[in-house]
Amino acid sequence: MQGLDFRDKGLPRAVAKILPMPQTGPILIVTGAITACALVAVFAPVAVLRLLFGVTAPEQLTIMIARHWALLVSLVGGLLVYAAYHPEVRFAVMIAAVVEKLAIGVLVFASPWRRRLSAATVAGGDTAIALLYIWILWGARSP
Numbered sequence: 001m002q003g004l005d006f007r008d009k010g011l012p013r014a015v016a017k018i019l020p021m022p023q024t025g026p027i028l029i030v031t032g033a034i035t036a037c038a039l040v041a042v043f044a045p046v047a048v049l050r051l052l053f054g055v056t057a058p059e060q061l062t063i064m065i066a067r068h069w070a071l072l073v074s075l076v077g078g079l080l081v082y083a084a085y086h087p088e089v090r091f092a093v094m095i096a097a098v099v100e101k102l103a104i105g106v107l108v109f110a111s112p113w114r115r116r117l118s119a120a121t122v123a124g125g126d127t128a129i130a131l132l133y134i135w136i137l138w139g140a141r142s143p
Helices: 013-018 024-043 045-053 060-085 087-109 117-141
Strands: none
Touching: 024 045, 024 060, 024 087, 024 117, 045 060, 045 117, 060 087, 087 117
16 A cells, blocks of 8 residues: 555654554554453343443343444454554554543543442553553654
8 A cells, every 4th residue: 555654744753653663563462452352242241241330130222232332342452453563553543542441441430330340440451551552652752
């Protein structure tokens, strides 16, 4: 594909500099694989809702929304792994992942679910991963 050499196109330095960062690929593989584990909830939403939130008898709508959420989150995980091998998409994928991961952190920690250890653990882990991505992206900005 032509036109993917960001270094000579006047695009922000952050985009150009993140591409060669050697540690980014392995970080994206590990964190992407962890994120993709949400796929379990597509096939076992009731068990995951019980484990994370203590919901014992979810309504059908809750199950459908949980399945959809799990599919979207696992797709973000898959994109993170893909981005590990395709530096040209890393910036965009990492930004999308930061938004997704910070959103779950805010939603859990700003709600009564923060008192539930399993939900707080997932939210804390996602927040930590988002902060790691922000650190990587911020580091890419330095001259």
